[in-house]
Structure formats: C-alpha cells, structure tokens
Amino acid sequence: MAKDGSVKSYILRRLLHALPLLLCVVVFNFTLIHMAPGDPIQSLIGEFPAPEAYVEAMRSAFGLDKPLYVQLWLYITNILKGDLGFSFYYRQPVLAVIVERVPATLQLMIPAVLFSALAGLLLGIFSARKPYSLSDNAISSFALLGYCLPIFWLGQMLMLIFSIKLGWLPSQGIKTLGAELEGFKAFADRLSHLFLPALALSIRHVAINVRIMRSSMLEVSYEDYITLARSKGLDEKTIVARHMLPNALLPVVTIIGLDIGFLFTGSVLVETVFGWPGIGRLMYESILKRDYPVLMGTFLITTVLVVLTNLIVDLIYLWLDPRVKYGRK
Amino acid sequence: MENILLDVRGLKTYFHISLGVVRAVDGVNLCVSKGEAVGLVGESGCGKTMTAHSIMKLVPSPPGFIEEGEIWFRNTDLLRLGEQEMRKFRGREVSMVFQDPMTYLNPVMKVGKQIAEVLVSPTRDRTVIKLLESVGIPDPLKVADQYPHELSGGMRQRVLIAIAMANDPPLLIADEPTTALDVTIQAQILDLIKTIKTEKGTSLLLITHDLGIVAEMCDRVYVMYAGKIVESGDVFSIFEEPLHPYAQGLLRSSLSIAEFRENLETIEGTVPNLLDPPSGCRFHPRCPMAMSVCKEKEPSLIQEKPGHEVSCWLYEKDGRDRNHS
C-alpha cells in the first residue's frame, strides 16, 4: 500500500475539495436569511418575543445596517468562530443544542448503517449466486418493495404491529423514562427501544444495497479473472469470497457512502415517528417552533458530517482498490 | 495408445440463447500424446477457444452446455466427473494460459498470492519466488508483492504462465497466448513456453490463428472451421501440401503477410453464423472449389495419407466421381 505521507496529502486534498461546498452552504444560509419574507432579524433569532436589547445586539453583531458584503463577512466569521447563533426556545447556543443531540442520532444511524450494509451485502451475494431462481426472485421482490415503501409509513406500520398489536417492543423514545436501570438491563432496555426505529430506517437501504450488490456480483462473475480462478481448480466458496467479493464491493462502497446522506433524511422522519431525541427530532421541533437558527445550524452540521463520512468511505475505497492513484480526483 | 494423454471424441458444445442454438463446437475429435505439441488453428469465432474451455469444463453455463462427446484424460472421462472431482484436475493435471493477460488477473489481489493459491505444496512462499524466477521475471521478490496493474503486458503473461505451471501439469492448454502482446514480447513468450515444454516434457495444446506460430511450436496441427475439424496432420505435411481449400487459403494468407507481398491474399467472405450454419460442408459459400455436392452433404473425415486427415468432397471417392461426371 501507499506510504503514510501520500495518504495524509490525499486526505488533505479531499478536505480542500469539500471546503467550497461548506462555504456554499454558509452563503446559502445567509441568502436564505435575506430572502425569507419579513425582517432578516427574524430569521436570525427565530420567531420569538426576544428582548429589545438582544435584538439590537444581534443587529449590530451581524451588521444589519451595513452593506450586504459586510454582513456576509460578519456572518462567515461568526460561523468560523463556531458561533451558529442562539436558540431562544432552548435558551442555549445553537451549536450546543445540536451537539447535545448528535449522540442519539449516531446511536440510531450507526446500527442502521451496519445492518443495512451487512444484510444488503449478504442477501445480494446470495441472490446473485443463482440468478432468476426462486430465492433470487423473492429477494429481488422484497428489495423492490423495501425501496418503495415510504419510510415514515413503514415506521408507523412496524409500530402498529410490534408495539400496539403485539406489545412486544416499546413505541416511543430512546429508553424507558423514569426507570432506574443498571448494567445489562439498561442495555437491553435501550436495545428494545432501538430495534423498531433502526429497522424502519434500514429497510430502504437494505433494499438499495441488495440491488446494487446483486448486479455488481453478477457483473463480476462474467470477468475473465473469475474464469482464471475456476481454471485454477479453486472451489466455489473461495472464488466468491476471494475473487468476486473484493471486486464486487468496490462500486457498492461508493454507493453506501452516498447513501449515508440519505440516511440523515430518513432519520428525521423515523425520529419523528418514534420520538427519538436526535437531530431529526430537533429539526421537527424547530420547524414547529420556527427556530430558524437551529434549522440552519443543523443543515450546516449535517453537511459537515456527510462530508466527513464520504471522506471515510473514500479512504475505505482506497484501501480496497490498489489501482486508485492518490492523484485521482 | 499408452502414449495418448488427451483424447477428445465427438465433442459438441452448444449455446442456448434467446435467438436459438449456437453450435460453437460441433463434433470435434482431437488427441494429444505425451510430450507432444499440438496446434489448433482457425479464424476467430470458429470454436477453438470453446473447445479449450470445454476440455477444462469452464464453459459458462447457462447458456453453454456440453451436449455430447467424451474427453478422455489418461483413463478418465472428464465429462463424467462431478464438479468437485473436476476441480482436482484443473490446475494440477490440465492448466490453461489465456489470451489477454490484462483481464485474466484479479486486479485487487497481489501477484504472489494469485500464484500461491494454486499451489498444493506446503512451502508456498519459496515456491512462488522460484516459479516467478522460472518464467524469467527479474526481481521476483518485488513482483510477488505487486498488483497486476503495476506490471507490463509481457510480465503479466509470464505470471499467467507461472500460475499455469505451478503444479507441473502434464498438459498445458495455451489459448492465443501472444495475441494481445507486442511483437518483440511475443517471441519471448513463445520461447518461454518452448523451454518449459522441453524441460518438463509438458504436452501442449496451442490454440492460435497464426500459422507462423504453429510452424515454430507444434508437431501436429488441427485446422478448425465453423465448429468442426476440417483437416489434421503433422506440421510438415500440412505446410507442404495442405489438402482442404480452407487450409490452403489460411496458409496463403499467412505467407503473404510473412513475405510482405503486394497483394495481401485473404480468404473471401466471413466466418459463418453458427446460429444458422451453411448446409453441407460449412465452408462451401467461401470455397473457390465448391461443387454441387458440397452444398448438399457434409463430407466425413477421411485419411488421405498416413496421419493426414481431411474432410472435403475433393478427396472423397464418390465426391471425385461426381466432379468428373
């Protein structure tokens, strides 16, 4: 593999590549503040009865009486300082409000990503081994269905079946409120709360991954190096695991990476259905409360998170495919 | 008979696609003796590669199926073996060198590992290095640790040969081993195969469209056209006196290339569509000497001279009679 130095410079280059994107997001937020109907100050502090002194302080902090480019400059420098504004509803700085919610969202998303990747890959491999067989058709139909169901409706239906009708699993929240649980019991309690939302969030992505993995495996199975592997007298399992899988994974990794952005989308809806106290739920509440600084901040922070996950995925790709030169775009 | 290593009898490999049945290999007989080098020549699309793949039982299925025939390797009919038993033959008893070294190596696996996984011997690492050395790769330690894309075409073909020869198989099938390479490298690779053959006594089935290579490498030749063997014999008699009009045409065109003649001689017409092959002798639409019988009946393979067989109405008794009448 490559030397450390070139990996470091690769990461640096990727980050530089993403920088204009983050700048675009900031400028976009700024534009939105000024485009929105009403006084920009409303967008900056949200629609709350704020004290007059605070409103005036904000006006001068953002230079609202100055020309636009000065305002933009002030806005950008404020954000660079880590100041995403102040949420009147939560009575906390926006950054703190969001950061507080990040762990819950990660707690939901990481299992969902892992599950959808694992289940998607396994089902895809299994499906591709005997194309157009009964099992393949069954899996493909499931994948199509999973791709089409609206994620929040799926959540509602899971809740209806497993919480309301069967009573097996809790329907709301991240843990049982007020219960003083310890050790394994606390873990089991969290797990039982996690199960339905994580499932609802994963299904669509399991479906996407199955479809991609299946077609990628099929494509690879026609490659010449698979014929060579057969001519070596290797058994089918070795051929699949050692020769087909590593090659078939390459396009899938890229797609999974792009998919993580869409997983955030799903998390807003799923968190709303299941009352999960993460970023998504925060967005929903901020919409209801017209807490614009929080909305804009969340958008910026999630973009940063997506850029970072894409970077990680790029590095995984780099590690999987020796052909990629670091100089590549 | 003791001497015969591979004996293919009446092999038929068909592809069933939505448009119909492609008779890629249609009743091929051929044999290879111990230590012998046999050429299988013909234009691309004539079924020679599929013959080789059938011997290894590597025909992609579906859509391809070996419909009929026997493939005797020593005392075993390979077509009767299950997939698991067949695996023991591949790479150990019969190996194959493929056409395009660019696409036949796994792009994400180190070269050394790709060689090591064929080996049955326990001292893998050392054997890998020795093998790379034996196929003339300088700095084998470094190459073993590289990925295919870091090697040149010639190097990759050497690696493919190393993989094929890893377990010293008695039979090596080489499918157009030099077609994808530069002319200078071609000669090196052919030399390498020759050396291996003489040193280890390996039998060789060489598949090519290039008669020059056959003349240089082989003892005997089979000429294949549209899924069938049309002529066979030892290299000298076929080059000296080709019997089948197709073989004559092939020889003329390869000579005209070799001698840089002004008028490049080629066989007119194109390879027939194997979905719907011509009636009678499959070569008759392109044959300069076609007779009426050629369109109607298929000629059988007859021995014209000792060890020299041909399938053409020109040499069949009643065929000649009709011609004269």
Place this chain on the structure above:
Amino acid sequence: MRFYQFWLRFRKNRAAEISFYCILVFVSLALLAPWLSPYDPFALGQRPFLPPQSGHLMGTDDLGRDTLSRVLYGTRVSLMVGVLAAATSLIIGTAVGSVSGYSGGFVDELLMRATEYVLVIPRFFLALLIVAMMGTGITKIVLVIGFLDWPEIARVVRAQFLTFKEREFVLAARAMGLKNWEIIFTEILPNAIPPAIVVGSFLVARAILLEAGLSFLGLGDPELISWGMLLSDAQERIWFSMWLAIFPGLAMSLLVLSINLFGDGINDVLNPRLKEK
C-alpha cells in the same frame, strides 16, 4: 408505428404492464376526485373516529371527515408534485448535462463539481430549511424538489453527450458548418433524451416520497390535502384509529411501486442488453 413497437416490447414485461394500468387508474382517480369522492373532504362530519364501514369505507378522522375522500384528493397533490417536480429536474438536469458534456474543459469541471455538491448535501434537510423559511405553498414545494433532484439526470445526459460528441454524424454536421446550438438540439439531444426520461420516471416516485416527507413534518401546503399530511395527522391517533395511517400509506406505496416498475419497464425496452444477460 414506432410507438406501437415500443408498446409491444414494453408489454413483454408483465409487471411493467400491470403497473402502467395502475398508474392510469391513479391518474383517473386524481382527475375525477371531485366526482368520485363520497363526501366533501374538508367538510366536518358528525361522527369522528369511525372505523371502516359501509358509508365510510376507510373510516373517518378526528373531525369526522371521510378518509376515502381525503385519500382520493391526496392522489392529486402527489401526482401533481411528482410529475411537475420531476419535469423541473429533467429540464435543469438536461440543460446542465448538455452544456457540461458539449463544452468540456473548465465549464464542464465547474458544472460537474456543482452537480457533485448537490448530490452530496443532505437534500431533504435543505428542502426542509427552504420550505420552513420561505413559507409553504405547492409551487414552492414543486420548485424546491425540482431544483434539488437533477444531478442524476445531468450525469446521464452528459455521458450521452460525451459519447455522441465524437460520432461521425456530429463531426459531419460540424464540418458542414452547423452552429453549436443546432448541433446540440438536432443531432445530440434527441439521443440523450431517452435515458434521461428513464431516470426522470424514477424521479417522479422519489419526488412523491419527498413531498410526503415534507408534509409529514408539517411543511405541506396547508390549503391542500396530501397523503403525507394525512399520515402526520394519523401519527398521534395511531393507538386507537389505525385506519387513518393504513390507507393513505397503502395508496402511496402502491403508486410509488407502480412508477418504479413502470420505469424499469421503459428501461428494459431502451436498454435491452442488460436483460439478455
């Protein structure tokens, strides 16, 4: 005549054919909603929370409104947003892809960078943000979705331009002195449109899901009834009146499924190679 051949080949895919009829049914339901609805979807009824029964086949909601009528009216919003938003994306994507693929060089680099950015950002969040701050309204929702979901189209169209740009007939056209825009519109674009339409048909399904997501979070057009809004209303009442959640979701799933199968069918006809394998 060409259309008839297309239809014959399309019909070979049974699932696609059935889904096409399904879509026709949904379209007719949407068009005829005012005449088909048994009740005024906005009219408050006397009997709230009725389970499905004759007279109210899908039950009633907390204000006694007939769910069937509301689902029928929801079809209109979903179809309208889906088709119009996808059309918007199609136009933007085709424009970006054409310019990018035809001009190449710096312009191409710039546009492709922009496309990549739009592909990477959490688009749904952006849509939420815009609609929340700019105000809800069906036109705004259509435009926002349309302006966010064009990157795939742009990439497909650009790829087509890259292949066709160097073909003989385009080179010939250039040699004959045709202007750039003439070459783009008469020679290349007709070849780039079919694959873009395939992608576009999938975008209709995605736009429907996106709109439903927005209205589920309370950002739908308050003047109109949409399936997402019905599901949002059902969310708090799911414990005792589950029919409120079941029927709108079923309708939406069926429509989205049909559109995706329909897109697959078109794709099969236009790219038959993929199926031969």
